[in-house]
Amino acid sequence: MRVVLVGSAAERARLRQSLPPAIEVVAEAATVEGARDFAVDALVVASNGRHARDWDSIDDAIAEPLTPREIQVLELLAEGLPNKAIAARLAISDQTVKFHVSSICGKLGAANRTDAVRRGVRRGLIAL
Numbered sequence: 615m616r617v618v619l620v621g622s623a624a625e626r627a628r629l630r631q632s633l634p635p636a637i638e639v640v641a642e643a644a645t646v647e648g649a650r651d652f653a654v655d656a657l658v659v660a661s662n663g664r665h666a667r668d669w670d671s672i673d674d675a676i677a678e679p680l681t682p683r684e685i686q687v688l689e690l691l692a693e694g695l696p697n698k699a700i701a702a703r704l705a706i707s708d709q710t711v712k713f714h715v716s717s718i719c720g721k722l723g724a725a726n727r728t729d730a731v732r733r734g735v736r737r738g739l740i741a742l
Contacts, residue, residue: 616640617658618649629658678721680739687714689740692731 619626643649701708724730
């Protein structure tokens with residue numbers, strides 16, 4: 615993923631050190647207005663020592679993709695089905711569903727089932 619770092623020189627240096635290796639810093643700018651001229655995937659902005667970043671788009675670029683079965687489970691989660699109902703619908707055990715839900719949450723960086731559905735919708739993996 616290509617990004618522009620925005621902030622003071624010290625803030626940009628600190629940001630550069632905190633970015634994962636999959637992130638390519640293509641430019642730096644003192645202001646957001648100065649960064650708008652670059653064709654990049656995200657701006658990483660530092661302000662008052664705190665980072666305000668578009669981490670979801672960064673996560674999208676480096677995240678492991680969901681398997682077709684995980685997408686099926688995610689679609690059923692979006693319908694509000696509990697694990698047992700998902701298991702019955704897919705003809706798998708509820709323990710397998712539990713495993714898939716855990717894997718989905720891990721891959722999407724979701725805190726829970728609802729967050730996984732929200733992130734899946736935002737990333738275009740499923741539609742409501």
